[in-house]
Amino acid sequence: MKTRLVELLVSTCDGQFIARYSENGLAELNFPSVGRASPRAVKPIGVPTTIRRWHNATAAALKAVLAGRTAKTLPPLDWSDKTEFQKSVWRALRKIRPGQTKSYGEIARAIGKPKAVRAVGGACGANPIPVLVPCHRVLAANGKIGGFSGGLNRKRELLAREGVKFLAP
DNA sequence: CTCCGCCTACCAA
DNA sequence: TTGGTAGGCGGAG
Numbered sequence: 001m002k003t004r005l006v007e008l009l010v011s012t013c014d015g016q017f018i019a020r021y022s023e024n025g026l027a028e029l030n031f032p033s034v035g036r037a038s039p040r041a042v043k044p045i046g047v048p049t050t051i052r053r054w055h056n057a058t059a060a061a062l063k064a065v066l067a068g069r070t071a072k073t074l075p076p077l078d079w080s081d082k083t084e085f086q087k088s089v090w091r092a093l094r095k096i097r098p099g100q101t102k103s104y105g106e107i108a109r110a111i112g113k114p115k116a117v118r119a120v121g122g123a124c125g126a127n128p129i130p131v132l133v134p135c136h137r138v139l140a141a142n143g144k145i146g147g148f149s150g151g152l153n154r155k156r157e158l159l160a161r162e163g164v165k166f167l168a169p
Numbered sequence: 170c171t172c173c174g175c176c177t178a179c180c181a182a
Numbered sequence: 183t184t185g186g187t188a189g190g191c192g193g194a195g
Contacts, residue, residue: 050175086192104175108176117190118177118190119190122173125174125175
């Protein structure tokens with residue numbers, strides 16, 4: 001169950017990401033939008049202690065991944081109201097280490113649905129917590145970069161920082 | 170039910 | 183190699 005989300009910003013070398021928390025954990029992470037931050041984002045005061053702790057973890061993890069390193073700890077992720085299929089895909093994504101990649105087909109096989117390749121792409125596109133749930137580490141079967149809802153340039157950049165080589169689209 | 174998508178394997182040039 | 187494409191599946195409306 002997810003009602004009102006608490007919005008907090010994370011300032012990084014790439015701009016201000018917006019993190020949204022439910023009572024269960026981090027529910028969404030948005031890439032910095034062109035322009036200024038969401039006016040709805042609040043400062044980390046008057047925020048429940050639990051959420052502040054989660055946010056500290058989010059901020060540290062985000063900066064680590066943006067630098068091409070492994071996130072030591074993640075806050076709890078709120079995937080309630082998501083489908084089982086999506087959750088299974090995202091769980092599989094979390095097992096891919098920085099610098100490693102898998103193809104959509106490999107993810108499909110990993111979750112026991114070898115033919116749901118395209119649907120895996122759909123779940124990646126619906127990932128509400130990019131970067132921390134590393135959908136950018138999924139490439140097309142031919143070694144090409146594949147797609148990315150956050151914009152291919154971001155995917156290229158994230159992969160480059162992890163030292164990953166890929167073929168042109 | 171229909172339509173669409175961060176895919177793939179396959180076939181024709 | 184490159185380009186076109188049918189198959190397959192989950193999600194949204």
